[in-house]
Amino acid sequence: MSLLHKDILGMQQLTIGEIEDILNTAANMKKILTSGNKKTAYLQGKTVITLFYENSTRTRMSFELAAKYLGAQAANISASGSSVSKGESLYDTALTLDHMAADMIIMRHSVSGAPHFLAPRLGASIINAGDGMDEHPTQALLDMLTIKEKKGGFNGLQVAIVGDLAHSRVVRSNIYGLLKMGANVRVFGPATLIPADLAGSGARICHSMEEALTGADVVMGLRLQLERQEKALFPSISEYSQFYGLNEPRIQMARPDAIVMHPGPMNRGVEISGGLADSTQSVIAEQVTSGVAVRMAILYLLNLYRNQNHLGFGESTEPVLI
Amino acid sequence: MKDSKRIQNQEASGRSGASGVVRGGRVVEAASTLQVPFDPQARIGEDRDEVRDLFIRDGKISEAFDGPYDFEIDASDLLVMPGFVDLHCHLRDPGQEYKEDILSGAASAAAGGFTSIACMPNTVPVIDNKAIVSYVLDKAKAAAVHVYPIGAVTKRQDGVELAEMGQMKQAGIVAVSDDGAPVSTADRMLKGMQYASDFGLVVIDHCEEPSLRGGTMNEGSASTRMGEHGIPSVAEDIIVARDILIAEYLDLPVHLAHVSTARSISLIREAKARGVKVTAETCPHYFSLTEEACLSFNGLFRVNPPLRREEDRLAVIEGLKDGTLDCLATDHAPHHKDEKEIEFSLAKNGMIGFETAFALAWTWLVEPGTLTATDLVRILAANPAAFLRISAGSLQPGSPADLTIADPQARYTYDRSKAVSKSKNSPYDGFALQGKIVATITEGRLVYQA
Numbered sequence: 001m002s003l004l005h006k007d008i009l010g011m012q013q014l015t016i017g018e019i020e021d022i023l024n025t026a027a028n029m030k031k032i033l034t035s036g037n038k039k040t041a042y043l044q045g046k047t048v049i050t051l052f053y054e055n056s057t058r059t060r061m062s063f064e065l066a067a068k069y070l071g072a073q074a075a076n077i078s079a080s081g082s083s084v085s086k087g088e089s090l091y092d093t094a095l096t097l098d099h100m101a102a103d104m105i106i107m108r109h110s111v112s113g114a115p116h117f118l119a120p121r122l123g124a125s126i127i128n129a130g131d132g133m134d135e136h137p138t139q140a141l142l143d144m145l146t147i148k149e150k151k152g153g154f155n156g157l158q159v160a161i162v163g164d165l166a167h168s169r170v171v172r173s174n175i176y177g178l179l180k181m182g183a184n185v186r187v188f189g190p191a192t193l194i195p196a197d198l199a200g201s202g203a204r205i206c207h208s209m210e211e212a213l214t215g216a217d218v219v220m221g222l223r224l225q226l227e228r229q230e231k232a233l234f235p236s237i238s239e240y241s242q243f244y245g246l247n248e249p250r251i252q253m254a255r256p257d258a259i260v261m262h263p264g265p266m267n268r269g270v271e272i273s274g275g276l277a278d279s280t281q282s283v284i285a286e287q288v289t290s291g292v293a294v295r296m297a298i299l300y301l302l303n304l305y306r307n308q309n310h311l312g313f314g315e316s317t318e319p320v321l322i
Numbered sequence: 323m324k325d326s327k328r329i330q331n332q333e334a335s336g337r338s339g340a341s342g343v344v345r346g347g348r349v350v351e352a353a354s355t356l357q358v359p360f361d362p363q364a365r366i367g368e369d370r371d372e373v374r375d376l377f378i379r380d381g382k383i384s385e386a387f388d389g390p391y392d393f394e395i396d397a398s399d400l401l402v403m404p405g406f407v408d409l410h411c412h413l414r415d416p417g418q419e420y421k422e423d424i425l426s427g428a429a430s431a432a433a434g435g436f437t438s439i440a441c442m443p444n445t446v447p448v449i450d451n452k453a454i455v456s457y458v459l460d461k462a463k464a465a466a467v468h469v470y471p472i473g474a475v476t477k478r479q480d481g482v483e484l485a486e487m488g489q490m491k492q493a494g495i496v497a498v499s500d501d502g503a504p505v506s507t508a509d510r511m512l513k514g515m516q517y518a519s520d521f522g523l524v525v526i527d528h529c530e531e532p533s534l535r536g537g538t539m540n541e542g543s544a545s546t547r548m549g550e551h552g553i554p555s556v557a558e559d560i561i562v563a564r565d566i567l568i569a570e571y572l573d574l575p576v577h578l579a580h581v582s583t584a585r586s587i588s589l590i591r592e593a594k595a596r597g598v599k600v601t602a603e604t605c606p607h608y609f610s611l612t613e614e615a616c617l618s619f620n621g622l623f624r625v626n627p628p629l630r631r632e633e634d635r636l637a638v639i640e641g642l643k644d645g646t647l648d649c650l651a652t653d654h655a656p657h658h659k660d661e662k663e664i665e666f667s668l669a670k671n672g673m674i675g676f677e678t679a680f681a682l683a684w685t686w687l688v689e690p691g692t693l694t695a696t697d698l699v700r701i702l703a704a705n706p707a708a709f710l711r712i713s714a715g716s717l718q719p720g721s722p723a724d725l726t727i728a729d730p731q732a733r734y735t736y737d738r739s740k741a742v743s744k745s746k747n748s749p750y751d752g753f754a755l756q757g758k759i760v761a762t763i764t765e766g767r768l769v770y771q772a
Contacts, residue, residue, distance in 0.1 A: 012547070089660075089664065090664075090665060091664070109665075111665045111666075111667045111668065112548055112549040112550050112619070112666065112667060113548060113549075113550075113619030113665060113666045113667070114665050116618070116619045117619060117664070117665050117666070131549070132549050132550075132667065133549030133550070133551075134548055134549030134550075135549065169549055172546075172547075172549060195545070195546040195552075196541045196542050196543070196545065196546055196552055196554075197542050197543035197546055198546055200543040200546070200547075201543075201546070201547070
């Protein structure tokens with residue numbers, strides 16, 4: 001049971017074996033979460049820093065609690081409250097944290113590839129908590145843990161993902177992860193919000209809600225970033241909701257035992273109706289618990305990798321790519 | 323090194339206007355095939371590829387003579403070609419001398435076998451008036467190679483008012499361009515071409531529809547995988563079509579810079595077939611790299627137009643082979659480490675190009691048999707010289723003794739840290755290349771030696 005690299009950059013980089021290890025470890029971590037005493041000592045003496053250049057409530061809190069449940073020191077930096085606002089480069093900021101003896105840096109950045117840029121340059125492990133429109137691997141892993149718990153596995157499963165596909169790092173990570181594990185993925189959204197050559201990823205591009213939902217075992221809605229309307233990518237919230245929103249009548253097209261997921265935060269009444277979000281098919285709240293468990297698993301496994309490879313302060317093991 | 327012994331009496335060879343002989347080389351020349359702007363009957367050079375001696379007298383190519391020679395070069399097993407002509411480079415001077423300056427850029431050009439280079443006007447300030455043209459030419463007097471400034475089409479290259487093309491022509495510009503950006507609107511392009519034609523100037527256009535700009539790489543499977551904003555290939559095709567139609571409507575010449583898409587190339591091919599006065603260039607990165615190279619988020623691969631798909635790369639090679647693309651330009655675009663070796667989406671566009679152009683062309687085009695050595699000399703020397711209407715690109719007696727001596731068999735691993743350019747932003751670090759510049763001579767003067 002082990003990871004193959006010091007960093008978690010994306011689902012594109014993780015192997016099937018690594019994904020299985022993370023999900024199995026996360027299932028055990030969930031037991032700790034539901035036990036009376038959540039304090040463990042697996043990461044005692046380790047420092048975990050969350051470096052967030054974009055706003056986040058649940059991802060950041062989820063990582064922070066995961067670190068604390070494992071006994072690590074956790075500290076937070078946000079872009080507005082640091083020297084970032086004074087114009088310091090990403091590299092300089094991260095190098096500073098590295099030299100404060102951080103063991104793991106969890107980062108979210110508005111720029112795709114920002115964690116890929118830092119990873120080979122730092123001794124600390126980098127965990128990607130969302131980079132631009134690229135990937136959000138821990139979201140995909142928590143979605144996969146939830147799916148595995150509800151459906152027992154991935155093989156042959158029909159997963160429908162609906163909404164703004166172009167700007168979503170969640171959909172990209174889920175496509176890579178789910179396809180690797182043997183699920184089928186269909187996607188649907190406005191044509192202006194489907195990125196070029198998405199079919200090349202192996203996902204099936206659907207041209208109607210019906211095509212996407214019919215026979216689906218899992219239906220996942222994606223958050224619509226409302227500022228997209230300004231760029232003329234769709235005409236109005238009302239029209240978006242009418243043609244691309246998930247709701248109770250539409251979910252009837254899916255299998256009767258289909259589960260409904262959403263990465264949050266939700267725009268109720270836009271990409272998903274309040275009734276559907278609160279229905280018995282919805283597993284949205286359980287996704288949050290899976291999130292803490294998956295992040296505990298990743299911190300635990302990365303720490304194991306670091307110990308096995310004797311990684312410590314200021315050492316970078318991988319060659320600088322650039 | 324063996325090559326250093328090839329040149330006898332090196333001191334004299336560094337003198338301007340020297341006389342000498344280059345013995346036993348494979349001398350390759352080419353006739354221009356490009357339609358010369360405002361002079362459609364004009365041709366330079368001839369197709370010729372043979373082992374012979376080449377004589378230089380008082381800085382010019384000469385008929386055979388018995389000396390005395392200031393220097394002698396043994397060119398056996400080497401290629402001897404007219405010095406290359408680059409009609410598209412960025413020297414960053416004035417204003418961004420931390421990236422490159424006229425002298426360092428010219429030294430880099432010499433190291434790449436170029437003896438004449440035309441520099442784009444997107445400096446700080448922009449080359450949009452005669453004073454800045456004079457500044458460039460004055461500084462270039464000390465340069466290793468001939469430097470020809472290109473003036474802006476519009477003042478500050480902002481696409482609003484026409485720049486003082488007449489005065490700039492008198493001061494020494496060879497063409498006009500708003501490169502870095504397209505000429506903003508069809509109206510500016512039409513008026514710019516009309517006005518430029520009064521002074522015998524051609525507009526060189528950077529083809530990119532303004533409303534589709536703003537991405538970081540080609541729109542396609544790689545941009546989708548990386549989560550980067552894409553630049554669709556149709557952004558280039560639209561302006562290529564627009565410029566062709568305007569050139570046809572006005573019956574005036576237009577030159578299309580750094581063509582990178584399959585569709586643009588087919589549009590140009592069709593336009594040439596019906597007699598439109600369009601000429602075009604491409605760059606080595608469009609036949610040697612594709613969008614896949616960006617997948618590592620390495621900012622050194624960011625360039626505009628962006629690296630395209632494999633089918634575009636193959637179309638570029640076909641376009642060079644059938645003459646649709648007349649010239650190979652470098653688009654040498656130096657940038658500082660802090661502007662390139664950062665997050666991909668923050669990295670500046672552009673790569674240095676002088677020093678790798680010949681090797682890339684030899685490795686990707688000549689060695690596989692797609693182009694002959696003569697074809698290569700045509701796109702690197704004869705055609706660009708004919709387009710710019712400068713005294714270059716030929717080894718006929720009486721021509722300036724601008725020549726490039728290269729070893730076509732040399733195989734090596736490219737190391738960008740050794741670049742002569744002030745900037746080191748080449749994406750080809752670690753690439754296995756074949757073909758190496760051994761020496762470069764400008765007006766009989768040895769300006770570069772490996």
